[in-house]
Amino acid sequence: MRVVAYCYQTAGDAPDPGRLNELAEQVYSDGAVPTPGYRPGRDRLLADLHTTPADLVLVQDLATLGNDPEEVSAWIEALESTGAEVISLAGGAVDVASLVQGANLASEQRRRRLREGHARSRLQALPPPGKPPYGYRRGQGKYLIDRATAPVVTAFVNEFLLYGSLRGAVRFVETRFGKRISASTGRRWLTHPTYRGDLQYQDGTVLRDTHAAIVSREEAAQIDRLLRRNRPLPPRTAGAARSLAGLVTCQNCGQPLTISKTAPKSTPRGQAKTYLYLRPSGCPQTPRCKAIPYDEALHRIVAEICRVLPQAVAQFTANIPPGAPAPGTRLQAAIAAKEAVLAQLPALEDSGVLDAETAALRRYKLRGEIATLHQQLAQLPPVNLQELSQSVSIPQFWLDLSEAERRFFFREFLRDIQIVRDRDDWRVELVLVF
Template sequence: MRIVAYCYREADASGFPALAALGEETLASIERVYTDLALPTEPQYRPERDRLLADIQSNPPDLVLVDHLASLGSNADDTCHWVQQLEAAGAEVISLQDSSVDVFSLLQGVDLASQQRRRRLREGHARSRLQALPPPGKPPYGYRRGQGRYLIDRATAPVVTAFVNEFLLYGSLRGAVRFIESKYGKRISVSTGRRWLTHPVYRGDLQYQDGNTLRDTHAAIISRDEAAQIDRLLRRNRPLPPRTAGAARSLAGLVTCQECRQPLTISKTAPKTTPRGQAKPYLYLRPSGCPKTPRCKAIPYDEALDRIVAEICQVLPQAVAQFTAKIPAGTPAPGTRLQGQIEAKEAVLAQLPALEDSGVLDAETAALRRYKLRGEVATLHQQLAQLPPVNLQELSQSVSIPQFWLDLSEAERRFFFREFIRDIQIVREGDKWRVELVLVF
């Protein structure tokens, strides 16, 4: 028995999934698989289907396997015509995924019509992707549709901008959610707020269902520098205990007692009146849930802060020097390597118009290649944005000066602590204690 197969698949799909389920013995008996790629702008262009019919007329096989009958044509009439042509040439058409093998009853039913409608929708969406048009559906909050792209909605975009600025200032996602509810009356969930911060559409990019992202397709609400800072803040806040990301004090969520393995929380005593009549509260770091008896003693917050700053100034330059010494000489910096890859792909992009004009590439192939290259460039830019913004060794020298830390506000100090420190261990030695830092690198 002679068997051939026909597959009509999307450009970003791979293989013939329906055949994989038939087993190795059946696959070995298939003489040839005719495969056409779906071209969104030319759905009728199927050279392999034409070649299949020509081969069948000269040497008909017993079976022609297809994944769906709908893959043979762009509409119901076209599909019916091709099934009749193949069967008139002496081959039996078998659909691997349709529920019925009765060809004509299936052609007259709803299944084929719905399959053709879904295919036309996918082709329309593919055409939109190649033209860098927004995906279907309601535009994201802060945008509206117009001129074939997303335009900033002046009525709602200020809410998103205020939310982003609040998060960048204090580093608290929940705090930013509460802020826009109190100021603008806009109530959103924490997951929605995280999507505002991380979704490419707010950074001026379009992300499609196939996972590809195109850069600079419309005006951005979040700038590239802000986006890179947001990504670093979210990455640093991920391992921290809940509700400490935007705490008022810079040491919140970072300090652990090595003796009892419990995190140290910040507690405050009642204010006491000073000789000048000013009320001043005292802050302590106290182990929460300490199981030891007697419990591990609390530590004055200001004293702990001074010791931690002194330890950073001493340890950080040495740790950075050891870290950079492990990098082999002559190894290019990650940023330089990524930038070189970006420039190489952009050079290929710049060549596409000339290749299209000279006839080396047709318009459809050039559009597909441009779409994929732009997606690869966007991925490389994303990797580049996640790298540290400055040279690590130069920055370590700057932050190794005690006065640098003393001049910062608590919010600024919290930002730099979490840039370099993963954990702060309080090591107790009798009535005394000392600080050990666990750095991020």
């Protein structure tokens, strides 16, 4: 008994005939292309059956034989006219009359056409189906910036970059624009590839630079670092007014130090003044660990950073093998190599080495791989640590910063600040991010 099979793959999927290879001695296959009726594998199957008849023709699903019920019926009749029996692994023997009338098959065909249409749109870098994200509208086959709503997203992003507080930026857009959003929506505005000028599809592939961006690449890299630094911090400290909020821990009792202030007290000149303290919250020891003046703690922490940071950076860079390329250099080389391959596709298509469908699929995969490498590159430190450590090892650099600027740099380098108490005094130990 001679058994052959036919397999049809959706655009963008790797060929995977599955059980057909095990059951049939030869498998004919096609893939969805910009012209749905173009199926050379199916045509070759019918021609071969006329010259070398087979007993059985196996298919994964009858719906894969055509684009509508009438076409499926016609192809079943054509295949059976050669003396073969068409068998579906999903069903069994074929009843042509019920097949044409079957509503389930018609529904499956409509769903298949939708999936194929979406796959062809991916290959052409067209936006996915559905409502465009807030701040955009559809036009010219891509997303266009909506001038009525995009300023809300821009203001939200700028507020987050300035103060580093997601919920604070949510409250800001509600107060200023009357736009009420949830924190999860705000996070999506900050992180979704669409706002960075990229398209993300259901299969997870991201294509870069497909439309105008609301969030620039530099802003996106800074947003990712801010969110990554804020993740381990206690709630409501990401955008706190004081730069040490959420970073200081008492090593003796293991409790975080919160910032408290005294009631205003009059000075000899008649001016009211408040004093800030770092106080352990929920200290279980008796007597409780004492509070520390905020300004004194700030000066000691700055002095410790200026002492420890250059040594830590020198040790970190010394562990890199001599002559080993930097991670950024390796990623840039990989990106350049893939972009070179991408640039060769038009010439290969013009010379006939690649057909239009294969070139489109290869272009889609290459652009997705390049986007992944760019994402890895954006997560690397934005500056040279050795040079930066020299700049930030001057105490006056830290003291001249505003609280918001100082908070930004603290969280760029510090994961935790430990207060170690001796009998009569206390000292600072730093936990650096690297």
